[in-house]
Amino acid sequence: MEKRFKSLSLFEFQAQFPNDEKCTEYIANLKWANGFKCNRCGHDKYCTGNKAYDRQCSRCNHGESPMAGTLFHKSKLPILKAFYIIYYLATTKNGISSTELSRKLALRQKTCWLFKQKVMKAMESSQNFPMEGKVDVDETYVGGQDEQAIGRNEGKKKIMVVAVERKGKGVSRMYGRVIETASKKNLKKFMEEHINKDALVRTDGWTGYKGLESEFPKPTREKSEKKGKNFPQLHRSIMMFKAWLRGVHHSVHYLQAYINEYTYRLNRHKMKEGIFENLIKRMVSKPPHTYKMIIN
Ligand SMILES: [Zn+2]
Numbered sequence: 342m343e344k345r346f347k348s349l350s351l352f353e354f355q356a357q358f359p360n361d362e363k364c365t366e367y368i369a370n371l372k373w374a375n376g377f378k379c380n381r382c383g384h385d386k387y388c389t390g391n392k393a394y395d396r397q398c399s400r401c402n403h404g405e406s407p408m409a410g411t412l413f414h415k416s417k418l419p420i421l422k423a424f425y426i427i428y429y430l431a432t433t434k435n436g437i438s439s440t441e442l443s444r445k446l447a448l449r450q451k452t453c454w455l456f457k458q459k460v461m462k463a464m465e466s467s468q469n470f471p472m473e474g475k476v477d478v479d480e481t482y483v484g485g486q487d488e489q490a491i492g493r494n495e496g497k498k499k500i501m502v503v504a505v506e507r508k509g510k511g512v513s514r515m516y517g518r519v520i521e522t523a524s525k526k527n528l529k530k531f532m533e534e535h536i537n538k539d540a541l542v543r544t545d546g547w548t549g550y551k552g553l554e555s556e557f558p559k560p561t562r563e564k565s566e567k568k569g570k571n572f573p574q575l576h577r578s579i580m581m582f583k584a585w586l587r588g589v590h591h592s593v594h595y596l597q598a599y600i601n602e603y604t605y606r607l608n609r610h611k612m613k614e615g616i617f618e619n620l621i622k623r624m625v626s627k628p629p630h631t632y633k634m635i636i637n
Contacts, residue, residue: 349617354428362393364420369394369407371625379403380410412459414629422446423456427624430460431617436602438589455632461598462630463623464605471537472506472514477575478532479503479545480523483583484593499593501600502531503582505575506540512574514608517582517600529553543572595635 349357358364377387379398387396390404397404408414416423425446429437439454446453484498499519506514516535520527528550536542542557544550582603590599609616 349428349432349615351428354617358421358424361420364424365394365407367621368411368413368420368625371622372407372411380405410628412463412624412627412630415631416456416459418448418452418456422448424621426453426456427460427620428617430457430602431606431620434606435585436589436606455635458595458598458635459630460620460624461602462635463620463627464601466516466535466601466604467623468534471535471540472504472516473537473540475507475543476536476540477505477507477543477572478528478536478550479572479575479579480520480528481579483586483596497593499596501596502528503575503579504532504535505578507574510574512578515578515582515604516608517604519597519600525550525552529556532557545572 358367373396376385377396378385379387379401381403382398382401384398384400386399388399389395390397390406392406395404395406408416408420413420413423418426426442429442429445439450439457442448442453442457443450480500480502482498483501500521500523501517501519502523503515503517505512516531518531520531532542532553533556536557538557540557544553582600585603586596586599606616609619
């Protein structure tokens with residue numbers, strides 16, 4: 342049994358969440374952990390609402406379910422099945438496809454796909470923990486001619502900027518972002534959001550990084566003859582990401598969502614907080630992500 346994640350075993354999960362009611366209670370406790378605040382008028386007094394765990398504002402009578410205004414908002418899934426999807430996505434080393442989820446949970450594949458997209462939204466980086474120490478940055482193409490298996494059927498080649506935090510011979514963290522062009526502006530924004538100012542940053546010397554020295558005071562430029570030679574950890578990380586992507590997904594549509602999913606699990610494997618609990622917390626604290634927002 343692989344002990345990669347500090348997480349609930351399936352047995353513990355089932356004992357803690359035996360039914361919809363326990364899941365709803367868990368969400369309500371998280372959502373109103375710091376007290377109630379009406380999301381219509383801001384009042385902080387309430388009485389019980391129509392259903393168990395609903396709350397109704399005692400000033401404006403606005404009723405609110407624990408799920409309202411969160412990533413669980415208007416989900417048609419029974420809440421227990423939604424919890425199972427989150428559980429599998431959090432604790433399965435390489436993730437799980439919507440097809441497999443639909444088989445395991447007796448749900449339509451489309452339903453699983455849509456909810457999975459919402460969970461992937463919750464996996465998006467909080468940008469609260471920028472990378473420190475030794476950091477390598479580079480861009481890579483995903484899809485198109487370089488990536489036959491992905492690009493054959495649909496979607497075009499996309500550019501992704503990737504940064505890894507090195508630790509010994511390995512990588513402790515990784516972030517990635519789909520960018521329109523490898524312009525200085527796009528690279529700078531990504532680096533500012535994910536890399537600490539004091540980090541020792543290495544780039545491949547691509548012109549897009551010129552002028553970023555002042556932003557990151559300790560960049561070491563390395564002449565690269567062959568890609569992958571100077572930045573073995575970075576390029577291995579990129580290769581592994583691409584291999585994973587080919588395994589689960591066959592186009593570059595929704596690439597950012599898949600980057601979020603992959604790096605979320607990778608970056609969390611040494612964290613103390615349980616990955617499942619963290620993911621549920623994020624689901625509750627983030628605003629709704631609708632079908633319309635997803636397909637755009
Ligand atoms: Zn109110």
